[in-house]
Amino acid sequence: MKPIGIIGVGEIGRAIVEGLHHGAAGSAEVFLSPRGARTAAELSERYEGVRVCADNQEVVDRSELVIIAVRRQDRHEALAGLKVDEDRIVVNVMAGVGNDELRRILATEATEATEATEATDVPLVRAIPLPAIRERRSVTVTCPSHPEVDSLFEQLGGALPVPDEDAFNVLSALTGTLTAHYTYLATLTSWAAGHGIAPDEADRYVRGLFQGIGRSLGDETRSLHQLAADHETPGGNNERIRTTWFDRANSEALKKALDGLLADLK
Numbered sequence: 451m452k453p454i455g456i457i458g459v460g461e462i463g464r465a466i467v468e469g470l471h472h473g474a475a476g477s478a479e480v481f482l483s484p485r486g487a488r489t490a491a492e493l494s495e496r497y498e499g500v501r502v503c504a505d506n507q508e509v510v511d512r513s514e515l516v517i518i519a520v521r522r523q524d525r526h527e528a529l530a531g532l533k534v535d536e537d538r539i540v541v542n543v544m545a546g547v548g549n550d551e552l553r554r555i556l557a558t559e560a561t562e563a564t565e566a567t568e569a570t571d572v573p574l575v576r577a578i579p580l581p582a583i584r585e586r587r588s589v590t591v592t593c594p595s596h597p598e599v600d601s602l603f604e605q606l607g608g609a610l611p612v613p614d615e616d617a618f619n620v621l622s623a624l625t626g627t628l629t630a631h632y633t634y635l636a637t638l639t640s641w642a643a644g645h646g647i648a649p650d651e652a653d654r655y656v657r658g659l660f661q662g663i664g665r666s667l668g669d670e671t672r673s674l675h676q677l678a679a680d681h682e683t684p685g686g687n688n689e690r691i692r693t694t695w696f697d698r699a700n701s702e703a704l705k706k707a708l709d710g711l712l713a714d715l716k
């Protein structure tokens with residue numbers, strides 16, 4: 451595997467390093483940026499072949515595949531003065547930062563010009579690695595498809611290359627629904643606790659219910675509508691909650707929130 455560099459060693463940077471070393475694997479050479487110092491130090495102590503660099507330029511110089519995993523608002527500082535040779539492959543995991551914009555920033559930094567007039571030719575690939583990549587359990591959307599990048603994410607749970615950034619942004623918006631889902635489960639738990647169930651028992655029960663749902667999602671022979679129908683007795687409790695709470699207005703409100711997010715991601 452080519453040496454991998456990671457600029458921005460936070461939640462996602464850490465998950466990638468852990469994923470690379472999950473199970474019996476772990477031969478990758480990994481170079482980490484110094485920011486996120488505590489996590490970087492911990493990872494370099496835990497895994498052979500993981501090293502912390504003196505600065506972001508050293509990460510680029512030592513790696514062939516460079517993953518940029520800083521928060522969007524930190525992109526200019528993180529990329530300041532960076533020179534990325536065209537034989538590198540850059541993986542852009544920053545939500546809401548398109549490849550055109552990243553190319554302009556890199557070109558500007560490389561030429562030290564105040565206005566970017568030309569872009570570098572370095573291959574740029576957007577990707578959406580999720581925290582479950584640490585256990586090689588999540589599929590990573592990539593755009594455009596690139597053999598080296600897709601192969602990396604295939605090893606980390608699967609790659610889903612999409613043809614353009616419009617499609618990429620739609621799938622990116624979907625990933626914005628995950629914490630709402632956890633909060634939905636927490637709301638169920640606190641509702642039960644409010645009705646006298648011990649909080650830890652309510653918590654355990656809700657987790658168990660939805661772990662079962664998670665397992666049933668693995669059955670790809672049944673559509674999501676079919677799975678819903680299979681869990682529902684006509685006129686029963688599930689149908690009642692689905693039709694009285696997850697009604698048309700609720701469903702439209704969710705789609706509207708996703709539309710708003712998608713507009714901001716473009």
Ligand SMILES: NC(=O)C1=CN([C@@H]2O[C@H](COP(=O)(O)OP(=O)(O)OC[C@H]3O[C@@H](n4cnc5c(N)ncnc54)[C@H](OP(=O)(O)O)[C@@H]3O)[C@@H](O)[C@H]2O)C=CC1
Pocket residue numbers: 457458459460461462463483484485486487506519520521522524527528529543544545546578579580581
């Ligand atoms: N979390 C998620 O589930 C997903 C996140 N993403 C994207 O990944 C990116 C990172 O997210 P996440 O890991 O959650 O964020 P974190 O805040 O956990 O990590 C960002 C890291 O970047 C570091 N950093 C800040 N400035 C610089 C700099 N100048 N040079 C090098 N490193 C720097 C921070 O260091 P310090 O702590 O010192 O500030 C921090 O360790 C975001 O753009 C996000 O949109 C994409 C998919 C999923």
